[in-house]
Amino acid sequence: MNDMTQTKVRRGTLDATGDGDIGGMRQRIDEIDQAMMSLWRERARLSGRIGAARLAAGGTRLVLSREQQVLRRFREGIGSEGVQLALLLLRAGRGPL
Structure with a gap:
């Protein structure tokens, strides 16, 4: 193991199996989380609009x-x-x- 690899292992950014870079995978998880939060907000807005339209038309909540x-x-x-x-x-x- 070279010095750079040893440093990455100590910092927890190198997968112990050598299959990949934990830091890169965590970054991708963060990107996915951001997309999920954005989609969550969009879905909640749309659902709220549907509910309001349904109520305005005399339907159920x-x-x-x-x-x-x-x-x-x-x-x-x-x-x-x-x-x-x-x-x-x-x-x-x-x-x-």
């Missing part, structure tokens, strides 16, 4: 069948953690019940 579709899609796509994520997304768009 929420549509349970639609929420069930979202929950099912996330469960099938991610698993049990997906349900928790979907519940958070739904709440962000409609607010607490």
Whole structure:
């Protein structure tokens, strides 16, 4: 191991298996997190607008069948953690019940 590699290992930026650079992977995770937060805000805005339009048209505040579709899609796509994520997304768009 050369001096630079030893320094990276001590700093925790080099994957111990040698498969890649932890710092680079963490940077990519940060980029993904930023995109997810942006998408979260956009989704909440759109969902809020849909709810407001539905109420203005005399409809209900929420549509349970639609929420069930979202929950099912996330469960099938991610698993049990997906349900928790979907519940958070739904709440962000409609607010607490």
